[in-house]
Amino acid sequence: MKFFQIVAIVSTLFLSVFAQAGKLTAEGGWVRAVPPVSKNTAAYLTLKNGSKKDEVLLHLSSKAAKHTELHTIVVEPNGAKKMQKMPHATIKAGTELEMKPGGYHVMLIDLVKPLKEGDTVELEFIFQHAGKLSLSLPVKMSEDKAEGGHHHHHH
């Protein structure tokens, strides 16, 4: 009994930071906690395409919200930032798509119930080649690293 509990806990922890479908991996995912009055929030993660083929994110969904959309931020000539819905995203062979505040993000619209710190959100991605990728992401107030202006890239 105890053993299975540990296995369950460990696999949950594992799932929250790392998930894989074929040569496609997801890392460092989290969902922003927002005030209960707010019905929209965003999820962030990095998708790595370790295969030799370009990969296309075709569809995404979550039971936590009525609508799940992929958005990016476009900086307009006047400096204003504009959110833009993306029908899909291509991740070139051997590259990654980093979703972070102020950039690409998964938008969760019309949350089914308020999310608080410590909750988890299930996300499901459908890719052209790798197929289905299911993720369980932790809800956090913020990610210090992501919001400190320091972005560490290891290439």
Add this chain to the structure above:
Amino acid sequence: MISRVVRSRLLGALIGVMLISWSSLSMAKSLPINTRLGGDFELPSTLKTEAGNPGKLAKLSDFKGKVVLLNFGYTHCPDICPMVLARMTQIVKRLGDDAKEVQGVFITFDPNRDTAERLSEYIPYFNKTFVGFTGTEAQIAQAAKQYGVIYLPQRGESEAGLLFSHSDFIYLLDRQGRVRALFATDEPLDKMANDVRSLIAEE
């Protein structure tokens, strides 16, 4: 003779470089006053009226004596606005005891949806001391103009409905309400906290 000319030119260049680096050093010590942006406003706020409801008229200058972190946004914003508010929260956290010298201020540019009641359910989530402001569209347009804030409604294909394209600076105001710095979303938190500390140290 030639070498003396070259030498004096080199010396001139060296002095020039020293002057430039000296002036940039002294700039770093004291944040310049932005004379183009800023100014007071009086708007309905998340502060409570005598009857106990949010919507009390308040002025930005009511916070004179405190260092102010100010930003514009809207509560239906899923990415940038909560990020900016979370960053303001993290700056204040870094200040420890000095946090009481700082006032966080949020002004909505979506006043039709962001009533004082809604703001008072949204803003304290980030920090209980932060104050939100709303108003009429004309009042908000005036306040936004004072700070050079751009906001444009956009109806796209998103299920999220009305979204805005907008600028997203945090304005750092000194104890006298003068704009001293604008922080972009990629400005490091430690640098921002240091700038706030430098204004706290000013009398």
